[in-house]
Amino acid sequence: MCYLAMQEEWKEEYDQIKKELLKSRQAVGITDQVDDLVEEKGKEYGSPDVFFSQLAKAKEGITGIPTSASREVGYMLLFKVIRYINNPSHKDTLDDIEGYARIGKILANNKQDKDMQED
Secondary structure (H helix, E strand, O other): OOHHHHHHHHHHHHHHHHHHHHHHHHHOOOOOHHHHHHHHHHHHHOOHHHHHHHHHHHHHHHHOOOOOHHHHHHHHHHHHHHHHHHOOOOHHHHHHHHHHHHHHHHHHHHOOOHHHOOO
16 A cells, blocks of 8 residues: 555544544534633633632732642632532532643643743
């Protein structure tokens, strides 16, 4: 089989896998709604990296305890996980957990947080 024919076969297989993945994501309600919500909230309150940096500075100023944007996102995840444990039927809490996980990825990708700086 020539290389071009193999590429076409792989493309068909990839497209099939992608179609099945999208079907399974839709079956459990995982869509891009969380991405849209993070973007919408960013427009209302500022981008997540800026917002959580501001939150960290404010909290550090009040408590005197060093913190960072990534730690604050982690605390929000912890907060939401405890809520989920106390009420696992509340779907909105799972959306919030997914949203904060996505914000954590935004911070990691931007590497603006002092906790995420490479040495």
